[in-house]
Amino acid sequence: MRMKLAAVLCLNLILAASCAAREAAPMDSELREIALAEDARNFGAAASGARSARSDVRARAAKALGRIGNKDAISILQIMAGDRDERVATEALFAWGLLGGTGVAAGGVFDNLQKNPSESVRAAAVEALGRSSDAANVRKISDECLGDASARVRGEAAIAIFRLYQKIGKPPQADEQSAVNDAAVRLARAALREKNDDVRWKQAYALQNLRQADVYPALLTLSKNTNPLARLFAVRALGKRRGDDDNKQSEEFDQAIVRLLRDPDARVAAEAALAITQKNATADMIVNLLVLQNRAEYFVRRAMFKAARNFGDRQIELFNKTAGETSPMARGERAMLRKLSPDEYAKLLNDPEPIVREKAVDAIAELPSGAALPLLKNALEDLNYRVAAAAAAALGKIAEPAAHRLLLRALAHPRGLVRENAAGSLEEHAGRAGWDMELTVRELLKSASTARGDDLAESLSGIISAIEAVEKARRTDGKSKINENDESERELRARIRVVLLDALSDPDVTVRAKAESAWKTLLSAEPIPSILIPAAPSPSIPGVNADPFLRAPKIRIFTNRGSFDAELFHDDAPVHAENMLQLTEAGHYNKTVWHRAEMNFVVQGGDHLGDGTGARAVWGGTLRDEINQKHFVRGTIGMPKSNINDSGGCQIFITHIPTPHLDGRYTAFGQVTTGLEIVDSLEAGDLIDHIEILDSGR
Numbered sequence: 001m002r003m004k005l006a007a008v009l010c011l012n013l014i015l016a017a018s019c020a021a022r023e024a025a026p027m028d029s030e031l032r033e034i035a036l037a038e039d040a041r042n043f044g045a046a047a048s049g050a051r052s053a054r055s056d057v058r059a060r061a062a063k064a065l066g067r068i069g070n071k072d073a074i075s076i077l078q079i080m081a082g083d084r085d086e087r088v089a090t091e092a093l094f095a096w097g098l099l100g101g102t103g104v105a106a107g108g109v110f111d112n113l114q115k116n117p118s119e120s121v122r123a124a125a126v127e128a129l130g131r132s133s134d135a136a137n138v139r140k141i142s143d144e145c146l147g148d149a150s151a152r153v154r155g156e157a158a159i160a161i162f163r164l165y166q167k168i169g170k171p172p173q174a175d176e177q178s179a180v181n182d183a184a185v186r187l188a189r190a191a192l193r194e195k196n197d198d199v200r201w202k203q204a205y206a207l208q209n210l211r212q213a214d215v216y217p218a219l220l221t222l223s224k225n226t227n228p229l230a231r232l233f234a235v236r237a238l239g240k241r242r243g244d245d246d247n248k249q250s251e252e253f254d255q256a257i258v259r260l261l262r263d264p265d266a267r268v269a270a271e272a273a274l275a276i277t278q279k280n281a282t283a284d285m286i287v288n289l290l291v292l293q294n295r296a297e298y299f300v301r302r303a304m305f306k307a308a309r310n311f312g313d314r315q316i317e318l319f320n321k322t323a324g325e326t327s328p329m330a331r332g333e334r335a336m337l338r339k340l341s342p343d344e345y346a347k348l349l350n351d352p353e354p355i356v357r358e359k360a361v362d363a364i365a366e367l368p369s370g371a372a373l374p375l376l377k378n379a380l381e382d383l384n385y386r387v388a389a390a391a392a393a394a395l396g397k398i399a400e401p402a403a404h405r406l407l408l409r410a411l412a413h414p415r416g417l418v419r420e421n422a423a424g425s426l427e428e429h430a431g432r433a434g435w436d437m438e439l440t441v442r443e444l445l446k447s448a449s450t451a452r453g454d455d456l457a458e459s460l461s462g463i464i465s466a467i468e469a470v471e472k473a474r475r476t477d478g479k480s481k482i483n484e485n486d487e488s489e490r491e492l493r494a495r496i497r498v499v500l501l502d503a504l505s506d507p508d509v510t511v512r513a514k515a516e517s518a519w520k521t522l523l524s525a526e527p528i529p530s531i532l533i534p535a536a537p538s539p540s541i542p543g544v545n546a547d548p549f550l551r552a553p554k555i556r557i558f559t560n561r562g563s564f565d566a567e568l569f570h571d572d573a574p575v576h577a578e579n580m581l582q583l584t585e586a587g588h589y590n591k592t593v594w595h596r597a598e599m600n601f602v603v604q605g606g607d608h609l610g611d612g613t614g615a616r617a618v619w620g621g622t623l624r625d626e627i628n629q630k631h632f633v634r635g636t637i638g639m640p641k642s643n644i645n646d647s648g649g650c651q652i653f654i655t656h657i658p659t660p661h662l663d664g665r666y667t668a669f670g671q672v673t674t675g676l677e678i679v680d681s682l683e684a685g686d687l688i689d690h691i692e693i694l695d696s697g698r
Contacts, residue, residue: 027543030057035544038064039575039624043072050076055085062088066095067627069645074101081109081125090124094629097128098664114144122148123156124629130160131664133167135176142183146190154190155202159660161187162206184210188218201229205660208237216241216249223256228265229658232600235260235268239275258288266297266680267657270599273303276310286311290318298327298683299599305333306599315339329597329683332359342371349375354384355685361387365394373402380406385415386611392418396425404435411447416459417611419447423459423466430466431473441471441492448499454620457508458613458642464503464511468518471496496522505531507621510644537620540582542574553577553697554673555584558689559594561682564675566637570697572628573669576639576648577697580669582618583650584691594686596653603682604640604653612640615649623648623667630668632659635679637670654679 027035030052037045046068049061062080065073073095080092093109109116109125116122126145129137138161145157161183168176187210191203204222207215215237222234238253260272273292276285289311292304305322308315315337325331332355335348340363348360357379364375376398379391392410395403410422426440444467451460475482482489500523503515512533519528540546549570556565568577583589594605595612607614617623623639624646632638636655639648654672655662656679662668672679 026548030054031060032544034060034064035541038067039539039541041068041624043068043070047073047076050080055083055088058083059085059087059091062091062095063628066091066098067625069099071099074099077101081128086118086120089118089121090629093121093124093128094664097131098627101128101132110140112144113140114148119150119152122150122153126153126156126160130156130163131167132164135164135168135173135179138164138168138176138179138183142179142186146186151196151199154194154196155199158187158190158199158202158206162209162660165209180210181212184212185214188212188214191218192221197227197230200225200227201233201658202660204230204233204237205658208233208240211241220252220256223260228263228268231260231263231265231268232271232657235272235275239278254285257285261288261291266295266300267600269295270297270300270303273300273307274599276307286314286318290321293318293322297680298330299597299680301325301327302330302333303599305330305337309336309338313339327683328353328355328685332356335360336363338363338366342367342375345375349379349382353685354382354387355683357382357384357387358390361390361394365397369398369400369403372398373400373406376403377406380410385413385418388413389415389417389421389611392421392425395422396428399429399432399434401434404429404432404440408440408443411443411463415611416451416456416609416613419451419456420459420462420613423447423463427462427466427469430469431477437470437474437477438492441467441474442495444470445495445499448503454508454616455609455614457506457511458615460503460506461508461510461514461642464500464514464518467496467499468514468521471522493523497526501529501531504528505533507534507536508647509622510642510647513644536622537617539575539617539619539624540578542570542578546578547698549574549577549697551695551697553581553693554695555580555670556692556694557589558692559678559682560687560689562675562678564672564678565694566635566670566672568637568670568697569628569630569668572630573626573667576623576626576667576669579618579623579650580652581693581696584693586618587690588618588650589688590690592688593684594682594688595684597682597684600657601659602638602653602655603679604651605686605688606651608650612651615641615647615651617649622646626667626669627664628668632662632666632668633671634658635672635676636668637672638662639667639669641666656680 034046034049046061046064049057052058062077065077077092077096081089081096083089083092113122113125126141129141141157141160145153148154165180187203187206194200194203200222207219219234219237222230225231238256257272257275261269263269269292273289289304289307292300295301308318316339319334319337322334325334331353335356336359345360345364349357351357361379364372376391376394380388382388392407395407407422407425410418413419423444429435444463448460448463451463500515500519503511506512516528542548552567552570554567556563568580570577588608589606592606592608593610594603595607595610596604615622632655634655634657638653640651640653641647648667
C-alpha cells in the first residue's frame with residue numbers, strides 16, 4: 001500500500017512539475033517595449049534597446065530596427081555589428097543589409113573579413129554586403145570569401161555576388177563592370193574546385209545571370225554534378241544564356257538538355273524542359289522532349305507542354321499524342337500550344353476543368369484579333385470568374401475598340417480579380433489612339449466607388465493605378481485639347497478627388513499607397529490632405545497580449561492529395577505563427593484552394609476568395625512583415641504580400657526548391673517537416689481540406 005501511495009505521490013509531483021514548466025511568464029518590460037515598438041514601427045523606442053546592457057535585448061532591438069525600415073538606423077547598426085555577442089552582431093548585420101547599408105561598418109567587422117574567428121559573423125557579414133549596392137563589395141567578397149574555410153561562408157559569398165550583380169546599375173559603370181567580370185571568373189573557378197554539395201548548388205544559382213565566357217565551362221560541369229540542385233540551377237543558367245554563345249556551345253547546350261531531360265530527379269528534368277522555353281533548341285529536340293510524356297510527376301509533363309511552344313507546327317504532333325493527359329494543370333499547359341485553330345480553342349473553352357479554360361484563354365489572345373475577340377467575349381461571360389479574369393487580362397493584348405468596350409464592361413464584374421485584370425489591361429492601353437480615354441477614366445472611377453471592403457482591396461489598388469495612368473495620358477495627349485475650366489472637366493476632377501480622398505483613408509496599406517501616388521500625379525497643385533486613417537486592429541503578439549510560445553507549434557495540413565506536417569517559427573515570426581494558429585482554430589482554411597502552383601518555385605493557397613486577392617489577418621487588417629534570417633529552402637512556408645510592405649494576411653506559400661531571391665524580402669514563418677512529396681503533387685485548384693494543430697507550442 002505504501003508503495004502504491006508513493007507512486008501516486010511521485011506521479012502527482014511529476015504532473016505538477018510538468019504543468020509548472022508549461023506556464024511561461026510574459027516578456028519582461030524591456031523586450032515587451034521593443035516588441036510593441038516594432039509593431040507600431042516606432043524607430044525611437046526600438047533604438048533605445050540598442051543601448052541595453054542585456055545582449056538579448058540588443059539582439060531584439062537590432063531585429064526590430066531592420067523591420068521598421070528607418071534608414072537612420074544604419075549608423076546604429078554599424079556599431080552594433082561589432083558587438084561581442086554573436087547573436088547581436090548577426091542580427092545587426094542582417095538588419096544593416098535589409099536597410100541597404102553602404103560603406104564599411106564600424107568595429108572592423110568587414111575589415112579583413114576572412115580573419116574573423118566566428119563563422120556565423122563572417123556569413124552574416126557576407127550576406128549583408130550582398131544586399132548593398134557598392135561595387136567595391138563585389139571585389140571584397142570575391143577576393144576574401146569565395147575561398148573561405150567555412151562551406152557556409154563560401155555559399156553565402158556565391159549568393160551575395162548574385163545579389164550584387166542584380167543591384168549594380170545597368171549598364172554598369174566601367175569600374176563596376178570590371179568588378180563583376182573579376183567576380184564571375186573567380187566564382188566560376190571556385191565552382192570547378194568545390195567539393196561541398198550545399199555550396200555547389202549556390203554557386204550554380206549565382207552563375208545564372210552572369211554572361212562572362214569563363215562561366216560556361218563551370219555550368220557544363222555543374223550540370224553533371226551528383227547534387228540534383230546543382231544540376232537544376234546549372235541547366236536553368238544554361239537556358240538563360242542559350243544564343244549568347246557560338247555554335248559549338250549551342251551543340252553542347254543541346255547535348256546537356258538531352259541528358260537532363262532523362263534525369264532521375266523530376267525537378268531537374270522539368271527544369272531542362274523549361275530551359276528550352278528560355279531559348280529555342282534545334283528543331284529535332286521535340287523528339288527528346290516526348291520522353292517526358294511518360295513521367296509520373298505532373299509538373300514534368302506540364303513543363304514538356306510549355307517547352308513544346310517553341311517548335312512551330314511540330315507542337316501539333318505533341319498535342320495529338322497526349323489526348324489522354326489527366327493532370328488539370330498539364331492539360332491547361334497543353335491548351336496553350338500556339339498552333340491550334342480557333343475551332344479547337346472553342347472546344348477547349350467548353351472543357352469541364354476551369355484551369356484548362358483559363359489557360360486556353362491565354363493562347364487565344366495570340367490569334368488574329370478577328371478570331372480572338374468572339375472567343376474572349378464568351379470567356380468573359382464564363383461562370384467561373386477565374387476564366388473571366390483571364391479573359392480580361394487577355395483583352396489587353398488586343399488594340400481593337402471592341403476589346404476596349406468589353407474591358408469597360410468587365411469593370412462592373414462582381415469579382416475583384418476580374419475588375420483588377422480589366423483595369424490592368426486598360427492601364428496598358430493608356431493613350432491608345434481610338435480609345436475614349438475620358439470615358440475610360442469615368443468608368444474606372446465608377447468601379448472604384450463600388451470596390452469597398454477587405455475582399456476588394458486588391459482590385460481597388462489596381463483600379464486606382466489605372467486611373468492615374470489613363471488620366472495622366474489623357475492630359476498629356478497632344479491631340480486632346482483639355483480646357484480645365486470646362487464644366488465637364490471640373491466635374492471629372494472633382495470625382496477623381498472624391499475617390500482618392502476616400503482611398504487615402506482606406507484601412508488597407510496598399511490602397512493608401514496607390515491613392516497617394518495618384519494624388520501626387522493628378523492633383524499635384526493640392527497638398528495631400530491629412531486624413532485620419534482608421535487604427536489598424538491590434539495583433540496578438542505572443543508574450544505581450546497573447547500567451548507566449550514555449551516551443552515551435554506543429555500543424556498538419558490535409559489536402560485532397562494527402563497530408564503533410566510543418567512547424568512554425570515561433571521565435572523568428574511569432575505574430576505570423578499566432579495568426580495562422582488562430583485562423584486554423586477559426587476554420588478559415590477549411591475547403592480553401594491552392595490557387596497557384598509554379599513549377600520549381602512555389603505552391604500558394606489559403607485565400608478565402610480562392611484567387612490570391614484576399615489578404616486578411618485573423619484580427620482584421622494586414623500583417624506586419626517579420627523579415628528574419630531564415631532562408632527559403634525546400635519546403636519553407638512564407639507569407640505572400642503585395643509590392644507594399646506589411647501587406648500579408650491569411651495566405652501561405654510553400655517553396656518547392658531553395659529560392660534565395662525571396663530571402664530578406666518575404667516573411668518565412670514555417671517549415672514542412674514531412675510529406676514534401678505531397679507538396680510537389682499539388683496543382684492549382686486542389687483543396688486544403690482542413691488544418692489540424694498537433695501542438696500549439698504552449
